Amino acid sequence: MSRAVDTDAISDGDLFVAPDGDDDWSGQRASPADDGSDGPFATVARAQEAVRERKADAEPLPQTVWLRGGRYPVTEPLTFGPEDSAPVTYAAYPGERPVIDGGRAIDGWEETTVDGVDVWKTTVSRVADGEWYFRQLFVNGQRRRRPRLPAEGYYEIADVPYDRDELWNVEGCAYAFTTDDAPLDQWNNLEDVDALVPHRWVQERSPLTEVDPDAGRVETAFYAKMWLQGDERLAFENVFEALSEPGEWYLDRETGECYYVPVDGEDPATAEVYAPEPAQLLRVEGDPTTGDEIEFLGFHGITFRHAAWEYPARFDDDRLQAPAHRLHRDDDAATSVQAQFILPGAISLSGAQNCRIEACTVEHVGLYGLQLAQGCRSIRVVDNEVSDTGAGGLKVEGETLDGPRERRTGDNRVTDNLVHACGRVFPAGVGVLARHTFGNTISHNHIHDLYYSGISCGWSWGFDPCVDRDNRIEYNHIHDVGQGLLSDMGGIYTLGVQPGTKVRGNHVHDVACYDYGGWAIYTDEGSSHIVVEDNVCHDTNRQTFHQHYGRENIVRNNVFAHGAEGGVALSRTDEEQGQGFTFERNVVVTDGEPLFLGGYGADLDAEDLTSDLNLFWDRSGDDPTFAVPDRDSETGTGRDRQEWAAAGHDRHSSVADPEFADPASGDFSLSEDSPPSEVGFEPIDCSDVGPRR
Numbered sequence: 294m295s296r297a298v299d300t301d302a303i304s305d306g307d308l309f310v311a312p313d314g315d316d317d318w319s320g321q322r323a324s325p326a327d328d329g330s331d332g333p334f335a336t337v338a339r340a341q342e343a344v345r346e347r348k349a350d351a352e353p354l355p356q357t358v359w360l361r362g363g364r365y366p367v368t369e370p371l372t373f374g375p376e377d378s379a380p381v382t383y384a385a386y387p388g389e390r391p392v393i394d395g396g397r398a399i400d401g402w403e404e405t406t407v408d409g410v411d412v413w414k415t416t417v418s419r420v421a422d423g424e425w426y427f428r429q430l431f432v433n434g435q436r437r438r439r440p441r442l443p444a445e446g447y448y449e450i451a452d453v454p455y456d457r458d459e460l461w462n463v464e465g466c467a468y469a470f471t472t473d474d475a476p477l478d479q480w481n482n483l484e485d486v487d488a489l490v491p492h493r494w495v496q497e498r499s500p501l502t503e504v505d506p507d508a509g510r511v512e513t514a515f516y517a518k519m520w521l522q523g524d525e526r527l528a529f530e531n532v533f534e535a536l537s538e539p540g541e542w543y544l545d546r547e548t549g550e551c552y553y554v555p556v557d558g559e560d561p562a563t564a565e566v567y568a569p570e571p572a573q574l575l576r577v578e579g580d581p582t583t584g585d586e587i588e589f590l591g592f593h594g595i596t597f598r599h600a601a602w603e604y605p606a607r608f609d610d611d612r613l614q615a616p617a618h619r620l621h622r623d624d625d626a627a628t629s630v631q632a633q634f635i636l637p638g639a640i641s642l643s644g645a646q647n648c649r650i651e652a653c654t655v656e657h658v659g660l661y662g663l664q665l666a667q668g669c670r671s672i673r674v675v676d677n678e679v680s681d682t683g684a685g686g687l688k689v690e691g692e693t694l695d696g697p698r699e700r701r702t703g704d705n706r707v708t709d710n711l712v713h714a715c716g717r718v719f720p721a722g723v724g725v726l727a728r729h730t731f732g733n734t735i736s737h738n739h740i741h742d743l744y745y746s747g748i749s750c751g752w753s754w755g756f757d758p759c760v761d762r763d764n765r766i767e768y769n770h771i772h773d774v775g776q777g778l779l780s781d782m783g784g785i786y787t788l789g790v791q792p793g794t795k796v797r798g799n800h801v802h803d804v805a806c807y808d809y810g811g812w813a814i815y816t817d818e819g820s821s822h823i824v825v826e827d828n829v830c831h832d833t834n835r836q837t838f839h840q841h842y843g844r845e846n847i848v849r850n851n852v853f854a855h856g857a858e859g860g861v862a863l864s865r866t867d868e869e870q871g872q873g874f875t876f877e878r879n880v881v882v883t884d885g886e887p888l889f890l891g892g893y894g895a896d897l898d899a900e901d902l903t904s905d906l907n908l909f910w911d912r913s914g915d916d917p918t919f920a921v922p923d924r925d926s927e928t929g930t931g932r933d934r935q936e937w938a939a940a941g942h943d944r945h946s947s948v949a950d951p952e953f954a955d956p957a958s959g960d961f962s963l964s965e966d967s968p969p970s971e972v973g974f975e976p977i978d979c980s981d982v983g984p985r986r
Contacts, residue, residue, distance in 0.1 A: 302357075302387055303323075303357070303359065304355070304356045304357065306321075306353050306354070306355050306356070307321075307355045307356060307357045307358070307359060308320040308321065308333075308334065308340050308343055308344070308355045308357075308358045308359070309321070309322060309323045309332075309333035309334065309340075309358070309359045309360075309361065309386070310333055310334045310335070310336065310337055310339070310340050310358060310359070310360050310361065310365075310391075311323075311324070311325075311332070311333040311334075311335070311360075311361035311363070312335070312361065312363035312364060312365065313325060313332075313333075313335075313363075314332055314333035314334045314335040314336075314361075315332060315333075315334070315335050316334050316335050316336055316339040318331050318332045318333065318334060319331050319332075320333055320334040320339065320340055320343055323359065323361070323386070333361065336365070337358075337360065337365060337371055337383065337393070338371065340358045340383075341358075341371075341373065341377060344358070344377065344379060344381055345376055345377065348376075348379060354379050354380070354381060355381060356380070356381065356382065357381070357382045357383075357384050358381060358382070358383045358384070359384060359385075359386045360383065360384065360385055360386060360389075360391035360595060361386045361389055361391060362385075362386065362389030362390050362391055363389075363391060363392070364392050364394045365391060365392065365393050365394060366394050366395075366396075366397075367393060367394065367395055367571060367574060368395075368570055368571060369571050370571055370573040370574050370575055370576045370641075371393065371574065371575050371576070372575075372576045372577075372578065373575075373576070373577045373578070373587060373590060374578055374579065374585075374587060375579050375580070375585040375586065375587050375644075377587060377590060378579075378586070378587050378588045378589060378590065379589060379590070380589040381589070381590060381591070382590075382591035382592070382593050382649075383590075383591070383592050383593070383595065384591070384592070384593040384594055384595070385593065385594030385595055385652075390594075390596055391594075391595055391596065392595075392596040392597075392598050393574050393575065393595060393596070393597045393598070394567075394598050394599055395569045395570055395571045395574050395598070395599045395600045395601070396431065396567030396568060396569050396570075396598065396599030396657075397427075397567060397568055397569070397570055398565075398566065398567055399415060399417060399430070399551060399566040399567065399568050400415065400566065401415040401416070402414065402415045402553070402561035402564070402566070403415065403561070404561060407536060407552060408536075408537075410536065410537050410554060411554070411555070412536070412552045412553060412554050412555075413552070413553045413554075413555055413561050414550060414551070414552050414553075415550075415551050416548070416549045416550050416551070417544070417549045417550075417551055417568075418549060419549075420544065420545075420546065420549035420551075421548060421549025422549070425570065426544070426546055427544060427568040427569065427570070427601060428531075428544075428601065428602060428659070428718075429568060429569055429601065429602065429657075429659055429683075429718075430542045430544075430551075430553070430566065430567075430568050431566070431567045431568075431569075431599065431657050432540075432553070432556075432559065432564055432565070432566050433559065433564055433565055433566075434565070434657075435540075436657060436681055436717060437540050437541065437542050437553070438540060438541060438542075439530050439531040439541065439542060439543060440530075440531065440532050440533065440534075440535035440536040440537070440538070440541045440542075440543055441528055441529065441530050441531075441532070441535060441541075442475070442476070442528065442529045442532050442535045443528065444535070444537075444538060446528075447491075447526035447527055447528050448472055448474050448475040448526070448527040448528065449472065449473070449474060449525070449526065449527060450470045450471070450472055450490065450525045450526075450527050451470075451471045451472050451473045451509065452470065452471045453469070453470050453471075454469055454470075454471070454510075468502075468512055468513055468514075468515075468516050468517075469510060469511065469512045469513070470490075470510075470511055470517075470527075471508065471509045471510050471511070472509050472511065472527055473509055475509070475511075475527060475529070477504045477505070477506040477509060477511065478504070478506055478534065479504065479506070480504075480529075480532050480533065480534055481532075481533040481534065481545070482533065482545060482546055482547065483501050483502075483503075483504065484500050484501060484502065484514070485500065485531055485546055486500065486501045486529055486530070486531050486532055487499065487500055487501070487529065487530045487531055488500075488501060488511060488513055488527065488528075488529060489527070489528045489529070489530055490517065490525050490526065490527055490627075491525070491526055491720065491778055491779060491807070492525040492526070492780075493779070493780050493781055493808075494631055494721060494745065494779055494780060494781040494782060494810075495518070495628045495629070495630075495631065495633075495721045495779070496628065496719065496720045496721060496778075496779065497515075497517050497518070497627035497628045498604065498627055498628065498718075498719065499513035499514055499515040499516075499517075499604075499627040500513065500514045500515075500604075501513055501514070501529075502514050513627065515604065515606050515625055515626055515627035516625055516626060516627060517626075517627055518626040518627060518628050518629075518630060531543065533545070533552075536552060536554060537554065538554060539554050539555065539556045539557065540554065540556050541553075541554045542554070553566070567599055567657075568599075569599040569600050569601040569657070569658070569659065570601060571600060571601060572600055572601045572602065572603055572637075572639070572659060572660060573600060573637060573638070573639055573640070573641055573660075574597045574598075574600050574639050574640060574658075575592070575597060575639070575640045575641070576640075576641050576642075577590060577641070577642040577643070577645050577648060578641075578642075578643050578644060578645075579643065579644025579645055579646075579668065580644050580668075581644045581667070581668035581697075581699040581700055582668075582697050582699050582700060585644070586644050586645065586646050586668065587644060587645050587646075587648065588645070588646050588647050588648065589647050589648065590645070590648045590649075591648065591649045591650075591651065592649070592650050592651070592653055593649075593651045593652050593653070594651075594652045594653065595653050595654075596653065596654040596655075596656070597639060597640060597653065597654065597655045597656075597658075598654075598655075598656050598657050598658075599657050599658070600639040600657075600658035600659055600660065601659050602636075602658075602659025602660055602683040602684075602718050602719075603659075604627075605626070605627075605628060605629050605633065605635040605636060606625055606626055606627070628719075628721070629721070631721065632685070632721055632722065632723045632726050632728075632745065632746070632749055633661075633684045633685065633719045633721045633722045633723075634688070634690070634726065634728060634752075636660040636661055636683075636684045636719065636722070637660055637661065637664055637666075638660060638661040638662055638663045638664030638687075638688060639655055639658040639659075639660060639661070639662055639663065639682075640653075640655060640662065640663040640664070641663075641664050641666060642664070642665050642666065642669050642672060643665075643666035643667050643668060643669065644667065644668040644669070644700075645665075645668070645669050645670075645672060646669070646670045646671055646672070647670075647671045647672075648672050648673075649672065649673035649674075649675070650663060650672075650673070650674050650675075650677060651673060651674075651675045651676055651677070652675075652676045652677065653677045653678075654677065654678045654679075654680075655677065655678070655679045655680075655682075656678070656679075656680050656681050657681050658681070658682050658683060659682075659683035659684075659718055660682070660683050660684050661682060661684045661685045661686065661687070661688050661722060661726075662679035662680075662682045662685070662686050662687060662712070662715075663677070663679060663686075663687050663688070664687070664688035664689070664690065665688065665689045665690070665702060665705055666688075666690055666691070666702070667690070667691050667692050667700040667701075667702060668691070668692075668699060668700045668701070668702060669689070669691070669702045669705060670702065670703060670704050670705070671704050671705065672705045672706070673705075673706050674687060674705065674706065674707045674708075674710065675706060675707075675708050675709050675710070676708075676709045676710065676984070677710045677711070678710070678711040678712075679710065679711070679712045679713075679715075680711070680712070680713050680714045680715075681714045681717060682714070682715045682716070682717065682722065683716075683717055683718030683719055683722070684715070684716065684718065684719040684721075684722030685715050685716065685722030685723040685724060685725075685726055685743070685745075686710075686712035686713075686715050686722070686723070686724045686725060686740065686743075687707055687710065687712060687724070687725045687726070688723075688725075688726045688727075688728075689702060689705055689707060689725075689726070689727045689728075689730050689733055689735075690702060690726070690727070690728045690729055690730060690752075691703065691728075691729045691730045691760060692729060692760070693729050693759070693760060694758060694759060694760055701729075701730075701731070701760060702729070702730045702731075703730050703731040703732040703733060703760075704731075704732040704733065705730075705732075705733045705734075706733070706734045707725060707727075707733065707734070707735045707736075707738065708734060708735070708736045708737050708738065709736075709737045709738065709984040709985055710738045710739075710984065711738070711739045711984060712724045712725065712738060712739070712740045712741075712743075713739070713740070713741050713742045713743070714742050714743070715742070715743040715744075716743045716744040716745060720743075720744035720745060720778055720779060721744070721745045721779060722743065722744075722745060723743075723745055723746050723747070723748070723749045723786075724738075724740035724743055724746070724747045724748060724771070724774070725738060725740065725747070725748045725749070726748075726749050727748075727749065727750045727751075727761075727764060728749075728750075728751065728752035728761075729752050729759070729760045729761065730760065730761065730764070731760055731761060731762045731763050731764065732762070732763045732764065733764045733765070734764075734765045734767075735748060735750070735764065735765065735766045735767075735769065736765060736766070736767045736768050736769060737767075737768045737769065737981075737982070737983060737984055737985055738769045738770070738983070738984065739769070739770045739983045739984055740769060740770070740771045740772075740774070741770075741771065741772045741773045741774065742773050742774075742776075743773075743774050743776075744774070744775060744776055744778040744779055745774070745775065745779050745782050746774065746782045746783050746784070746785070746786040746815075747769070747771035747772075747774045747783075747784045747785060747801070748766055748769060748771065748784070748785045748786070749785075749786040749787075749788070750764050750766060750785075750786070750787050750788070750791070750794065751787050751788035751789040751791055751794075751820065752788055752789065753788060753789030753790065753819060754788060754789065754818040754819060755789070755818060755819040756789075756790055756819050756821065756844070757789075757790070757819075758790065759789050759790060759791075761788075761789055761790070761791045761794070762791055762792050762793050762794065763792070763793035763794060764791065764793075764794045764795075765794075765795050765797070766785060766794070766795065766796045766797070766799065767795065767796070767797040767798045767799065768797075768798045768799065768981055768982050768983070769785075769799045769800075769801075769982070769983070770799070770800045770982045770983035771784040771785065771799060771800070771801045771802075772784075772800075772801065772802045772803045772804075773803045774803075774804055774805075775804050775805045775806050775807075775811050776805055777805045777806065777807050777834075778807055779806065779807055780806045780807050780808040780809050780810045780811075781806070781809065781810035782804075782806060782810050782811070782812075782815070783804065783810070783811075783812040783813060783814060783815030783839070784799075784801035784802075784804045784812070784813045784814060784815075784830070784833075785799060785801060785813070785814045785815070786815045786817060787815070787816050787817060787820040787823060788817050788818055788819065788820060789818070789819045789820065789821075790819060790820075790821040790822060791820065791821065791822060791823050792821075792822040793822070794822070794823045794824070795823070795824045795825075795826070796814060796823060796824070796825045796826075796828065797824070797825075797826050797827050797828065798826075798827045798828065798977070798981075798982065799828045799829075799830075799982065800828070800829045800830075800979050800982045800983075801813040801814065801828065801829070801830045801831075802829075802830065802831045802832045802833075802959060803832050803833075804832075804833040804834070805833070805834045806834060806835060809835065810835060810839075811833050811834040811835040811857075812833055812835055812836055812837065812838065812839040812862075813828075813830030813831070813833050813837045813838065813853070813856075814828065814830060814837070814838050814839075815838075815839050815840075815841070816839070816840040816841065816843050816846055816874075817841045817843075818841055818842060818843075819842065819843055820840065820841075820842075820843035820846065821843045821844045821845055821846065822844075822845055822846065823843075823846045823847075824846070824847045824849075825838075825846065825847065825848045825849075825851065826847070826848070826849045826850050826851060827850050827851065827975075827977050828851045828852070828977075829851070829852045829961050829977055829979055830851065830852065830853050830854070831852065831853075831854040831855045831956070831959070831961065832854075832855045832959075833855075833856045833857065834857045834858070835856060835857065835858045835859075835862075836853075836856040836858055836859045836860060836861060836862040836890065837853035837854065837855070837856040837860060837861070837881075838851070838853050838860070838861045838862070839861070839862040839863075839864070840862070840863050840864070840873055840874055841864045841865060841892075842864060842865040842866065842873065843873060843874070844871050844872060844873060845871070845872060845874070845875075846873070846874040846875070847874065847875050848874050848875065848876045848877075848879065849875070849876075849877045849878050849879065850878045850879065850974060850975055850977070851879045851880070851977075852879070852880045852882075852961050852977060853879060853880070853881045853882070854880070854881070854882035854953075854956060854961065855882060855883075855884065855956070856883065856886065857886070858886055858890075859883055859886040859887045859888065859889070859890050859921075860881040860882070860883050860886070860887070860888045860889065860909075861876065861881060861888065861889050861890070862889070862890045862891075862892065863889070863890075863891060863892060863895045863897060863901060863902060864891075864892030864893060864895060865892055865893060865895055866895045866896075866900070866901045871900075872900065872901065872902060872903065873895070873901050873902045874902050874903075875902070875903045875904075876902055876903065876904040876905075876907065877903075877904070877905055877906045877907065878906050878907065878972060878973045878974050878975075879907045879908075879974070880907070880908045880909075880910075880951050880969050880974055881907060881908070881909050881910070882909075882910045882911075882912060882951065882956075883909075883910075883911050883912070883913075883917065884911065884912050884913050885911065885913040885915060886918075887917075887918040887919070887920060887921045887931055888909050888911075888917055888918065888919050888920065889904070889919060889920040889921070889937075890920070890921050891920070891921065891922040891923050892923070893923075895922075896922050896923075897920050897922050897940070897942075898940055898941070902942075903941075903942075904942040904943050904946075905942065905943055905944060905945050905946060906945050906946060906972045906973055907943060907946040907947075907972060908946065908947045908948075908949060908951055908968060908969045908971075908972050908974060909943075909946060909947070909948050910948065910949060910950050910951055912950075916933065916934075916948075917934070917948060918931035918932070918933070919931070919932050919933060919934055919936070919937035919942075919943070920932040920936075920937050920940075920942075934948070945972070946972060947968065947971055947972055949968040949971075950968065951963065951967060951968055951969050952964070952967045952968060961977070961979075962976065962977075962978075962979070963976045
């Protein structure tokens with residue numbers, strides 16, 4: 294790395310840390326003196342101590358603690374508390390890349406064979422001694438997977454031996470299932486084998502406790518929190534007997550022997566192999582209930598790499614607990630109820646105000662990348678890259694209405710971040726999850742390559758009062774989410790009453806569910822008083838917009854195009870709900886599918902929604918079907934335009950080709966005099982979507 298530096302960025306009194314430093318030095322030199330008498334510190338912890346000493350002695354504080362390039366190994370998270378409050382930034386030395394690394398090098402590899410498969414093998418003494426066990430391995434910067442049965446795809450669960458009607462949240466009733474097609478066996482280290490069961494909007498992950506190959510019966514350590522119906526998919530991970538494919542690895546807990554099937558071109562003498570030890574790398578912790586917040590701390594340009602994962606039910610270590618409240622928590626469940634919200638971030642802030650995480654990288658971690666937890670206010674999370682996470686990318690979460698006001702979280706900025714390759718261990722992780730929080734700006738982020746929702750905002754099912762309000766979700770680019778693994782998800786997903794929340798100017802596309810719920814924008818249970826406007830949404834494998842139930846939302850001036858099952862869906866209305874949403878000045882394009890679909894409790898009458906001044910087009914060339922009131926009815930018929938208008942809808946709307954510039958390539962721009970302008974539609978400029986330079 295270059296040692297050139299922008300001298301204007303360094304101030305008198307700044308401190309320095311370097312891998313070749315010494316904690317007995319002053320830390321006031323960027324490089325060691327020629328005679329070895331002075332130089333930078335060796336550890337961030339020593340620099341942190343020096344800042345505290347200056348505060349205690351009323352001496353001038355450094356503006357910046359500069360970290361020189363290189364690795365800074367950690368075995369536990371760096372922790373900052375209220376005593377560290379100071380306008381100090383821990384930053385990458387200009388032009389260099391410091392790495393806070395929780396990985397341990399795994400070396401000593403020898404080439405051998407296992408059941409005819411060429412493998413590398415080494416013995417990890419700390420594992421053999423019972424001091425450590427790891428579940429992730431990274432080779433030359435790439436995540437490698439544990440052996441899986443089947444290698445691709447899934448088996449099926451045949452039956453569940455309990456009363457399925459009594460399953461929801463009933464502890465102890467779903468510890469077992471049977472399967473007819475999985476080749477069960479008394480596998481090596483059976484209790485280290487995980488059963489993976491994806492269904493609906495989560496994937497259960499639970500270690501095995503017993504298998505009966507003759508009966509096809511499997512018992513697990515944690516119970517299934519979701520409604521097992523006996524037809525779910527099933528896979529087994531970490532089966533030693535399945536070790537065969539390049540890139541697979543296995544760790545024997547009893548012997549400490551680690552096996553790896555190399556990828557072509559890898560050399561055991563030169564490969565960089567790491568396994569993570571701590572689950573978190575940085576914790577910034579204040580206590581807002583006592584007035585002991587941590588303030589004014591910044592982290593800039595630092596890479597945080599290699600962190601472990603643990604099962605949600607086993608977070609019994611205070612260092613690993615998600616600081617948010619425990620609503621829907623169950624210590625014996627195989628998954629969080631939704632979005633894997635229990636899992637903390639590799640970087641975690643709580644009780645923090647006016648702090649910032651900027652231009653940092655979080656990669657190769659097992660949980661969420663970063664979280665703002667209870668009592669976080671006015672935090673900037675800007676211009677970061679979060680990738681290769683076990684769960685989701687970024688979380689913002691706070692206390693409920695029932696908890697102490699001081700622990701509520703809001704007024705934060707999560708902008709211009711790149712979030713991708715998430716959900717590698719827990720697929721239900723969300724790109725950006727905002728729950729029990731208010732006044733946040735979530736904007737200009739690029740979110741892609743994950744298996745559940747891109748952005749999720751809100752955490753109340755139904756119309757009860759809640760903390761969530763005034764959140765701005767705007768100008769985000771969200772695509773390639775879902776990828777056919779889970780259901781009931783969306784590019785942007787909302788829950789509960791959220792007055793003042795706006796979903797605006799986003800570009801959402803390529804959303805694919807497994808069974809149901811591949812929607813671009815999804816206002817789910819109780820979503821109310823939300824404005825959805827100026828979004829471009831296209832190419833989903835269900836509808837492009839879906840409201841389950843809610844009230845008084847406004848959906849205007851959006852493009853909804855190329856939904857594989859239609860344009861817009863409304864599942865349910867009732868007397869408590871009243872009108873679901875107002876739909877005006879939108880462009881909806883389908884291909885032989887209906888423009889509007891009802892559901893199990895919506896007739897799409899005037900009381901359900903107001904729709905007018907829209908432009909519709911069916912690119913199949915047929916006259917569009919305007920509405921199918923009950924999408925599940927075998928005898929239901931679609932309404933044509935006259936019948937739809939007679940129900941009170943779209944009397945002033947148009948049917949015409951909108952003349953998009955190049956919709957096949959994702960360009961939905963319009964000329965000023967294009968047909969949508971006739972209904973008052975204003976062209977949407979997507980050039981400012983995603984991170985700004």
